[in-house]
Amino acid sequence: MTTSREHLDTALRVEALASLLIERGLIDEETVGKFVTTYEQSVGPMNGAKVVAKAWTDPEYRARLLADGTAAIAELEFSGPQGEHIIVVENTATVHHVVVCTLCSCYPWPVLGLPPSWYKDPAYRSRVVREPRQVLREFGLDLGDEVEIRVHDSSSEVRYMVLPERPAGTGDASEEELAALVTRDAMVGVAKVAAP
């Protein structure tokens, strides 16, 4: 954590930058506020959860999603910045996918919102590539040796989203009920979706 003094200085730097850009007509304050509100309130993992639930209940949608993530996601009207090239990878009993951005923080915003702090952390970004099994264990996900782990590095060209395994015992669940089970962590691949 930064101290209050450092915090104040940083806040002041942002204010200096924003006020100059606004005064010069390079950006307007309303647009700044609109983006903040959108990503604080409207765009988040609940979008991705709907995509996952639809894929679990509609085999044709699942096929389209795995063939062209961006297009299938756009069918649910989720699109926008950082969502231009989304590839969806499917977890199975024998292959587990996990996503990272080793260089910065590339992440599929339209379906997952902004990344959590651990995703941006230097430790996660470097370690999950070197020792994914151990990192997943630290997240509480202990995968057997028979499960192959594939780490995907998101970039400006491609952002990955994981289609988790549908939990057992959810045969009667509606799409809406299923969506409520899906967590952000499962769609990044650091968790499984737990049965209700």
Add this chain to the structure above:
Amino acid sequence: MTRAGQADAAYLLDSAGPTAPPRDNGELVFTAPWESQAFGVALALEDAGRIDWEDFRQSLIREISDWEAAHPTGEGWSYYECWLRALERLVSGQGLVADADLRARRAALAARPAGHDHEDPGHHEHGEPAHH
């Protein structure tokens, strides 16, 4: 110092209402108002066609990698500090706002009388920037 703390507290309280931000797994998207402001400014610049997102991303990659090289233990990490530096560097590098103007504006803002709201970057009733 307490003012910043109070502003943070108010921010967190706001997030508990019916329009609470997404916080699956108990995490807020932004942890301080300046972080959301820095985020919004970058997107607004891209939206207005003033910067190219890939240029910003490259600037961010460089800031993160410089920070990591200088802090091998990872202590003191702040993603949005890197974000802000990347944005400042890009904005001055592309000639949108000169470094000197940024420094002058910071000095002017820092010299405001106590009690001025430091958490409202859009507020510009302060005086002319200092001249050097």
